[in-house]
Amino acid sequence: MLLTFGGRSYALRAGESVLDVLARHGVGLPSACRAGACHTCLLRAEAGDPGEAGQEGLKPALRASGYFLACLARPATDVTVAPAASDIFTPATLLRRERLAADVLAVWLRPHRPVGFRAGQHVTLTRGDGIIRPYSIANLPSEADRDGMEFHLRIYPQGAMSGWLATARQGTELSIGIPTGQCFYLPGNPTAPLLLAGTGTGIAPLLAIARDAQASGHRGPVILVHGASEPDRLYLGEQAPRDCTAATGRPPARWRTCARSRGEDIVAAVAGEFSALADPMATRAYLCGGAGSVTRMRRALFMAGMSLRAIEADEFRPVASR
Ligand SMILES: Cc1cc2nc3c(=O)[nH]c(=O)nc-3n(C[C@H](O)[C@H](O)[C@H](O)COP(=O)(O)OP(=O)(O)OC[C@H]3O[C@@H](n4cnc5c(N)ncnc54)[C@H](O)[C@@H]3O)c2cc1C
Ligand code: FES
Incomplete structure (x- = not known):
């Protein structure tokens, strides 16, 4: 089985994930959880089937467009894959930021179109140069509509995203990935602790x-x-x-x-x-x-x-x- 990415083909070992085969050949894809939770490793199959495991939990529209998570995907056939297309990300503008503590920054981003999410979910933020990191959303959808989407970041001075956002100018452009994650309130048992x-x-x-x-x-x-x-x-x-x-x-x-x-x-x-x-x-x-x-x-x-x-x-x- 062959995995093709960026015009080069790599032999897949049985049971090996797309993330692992690329890493084995020195192709570093961003990844954090390696468990299907953060969506940092989202890729798109241009030809062939990435396999069911890599598409579990993705929205039907994403699955239909060939999207999959490289950390979970174990293709059983030849497949040609590419980075996620820019149209699944929502462009956003840095509205304001505030230091909540010496090493904690709150930032508010105004997406250029509505981003539907549930309070507690997370999204990826991507800089113009492709640096990508997942962050949890700190406010409610109604507040995000009014004030922008809020995030609380621990600042790592050398951090490609947190260190950069700590000094980024108001008006800086980023893009926001699709909200994901299961950490949100489920109505249905209003008396449960x-x-x-x-x-x-x-x-x-x-x-x-x-x-x-x-x-x-x-x-x-x-x-x-x-x-x-x-x-x-x-x-x-x-x-x-x-x-x-x-x-x-x-x-x-x-x-x-x-x-x-x-x-x-x-x-x-x-x-x-x-x-x-x-x-x-x-x-x-x-x-x-x-x-x-x-x-x-x-x-x-x-x-x-x-x-x-x-x-x-x-x-x-x-x-x-x-
Ligand atoms: C699902 C998910 C949700 C997340 N939500 C949030 C959130 O809401 N708020 C938030 O602050 N972060 C969150 N993170 C972590 C975030 O994605 C980044 O990893 C973090 O902000 C560091 O990114 P950076 O680009 O600033 O630093 P990087 O450029 O990735 O790292 C630079 C240096 O910072 C140090 N560093 C970075 N991360 C750590 C760490 N975890 N422990 C110790 N040292 C570290 C290391 O020295 C590293 O070499 C989340 C991660 C996941 C997977
Ligand atoms: S690394 Fe988190 S979903 Fe793949």
Whole structure:
């Protein structure tokens, strides 16, 4: 079997993903999660069948146009592939930015056409030179229509995207990928406890989910836990942020912060909050942030008796290659 990309053909080994065969031949595609979640590795089949596995979870229109995820795709026939076409990205303008802490930046982007998303989902942002990174959306669709789409970025000074956005001029153009991810509020059980725990900027999409739930009439307890290494990295403060109650006038049932340097462990805190719930088995959990913390929180909840099906998680893994 042959995979053709950029005019060159590469032999595919049985069971090898498109991402891996290209990497084996020194062709670096951007990738972060390697698990079908972030869509950083989206490609398009120009000829041949990329296989079902690579198209799982993609919208029907994308599948019909031959799009697939290179980290999952294991073609069983010869296939010719190309980068995603520019028309699936939405051009956007940098409206404004604000420092929320020494190393956290909020940016607002105005897409040139509406981007339909659910609070808590993520999109890829692409610079004009092709550098691509996934980011979770920090506001609700109605707020994005009014103010632009908001993102909270941890600034890495050498970061190709975060470091660049920290100094980019207002009016800079980027493009926004298709919203994706399962971290969003599901109406249907308005009394279920919601346990939302995030480290660093992982709290931003969780706050959006909590506000969306409250605005949708959710009546069950909403518990938010924010973790960071140092107290000054708890960039939303130690009290429940005001915008958490703005939608409904109701504060979350609980807002808890954990700073590792104070000996507070977010994993233990999350497990403790879960065990203290009156109806733990009805709980839905949402976890976001650094991959290590998310993995440990998920494991702790599972060990405490929670079904993995009731846990949605986004791991903020760095992008390899570009
Ligand atoms: C689904 C998903 C959602 C995400 N959502 C967000 C979000 O809402 N907010 C957010 O801030 N980030 C988020 N990320 C991470 C984001 O995509 C980038 O990886 C991050 O902003 C770094 O990109 P960069 O271009 O600035 O740095 P890069 O150019 O990729 O890296 C430059 C240097 O920064 C350092 N660095 C970068 N990432 C890390 C890391 N994770 N840990 C330690 N050092 C690192 C390394 O020294 C690296 O060499 C998300 C990731 C995923 C997969
Ligand atoms: S979807 Fe392929 S690397 Fe994330």
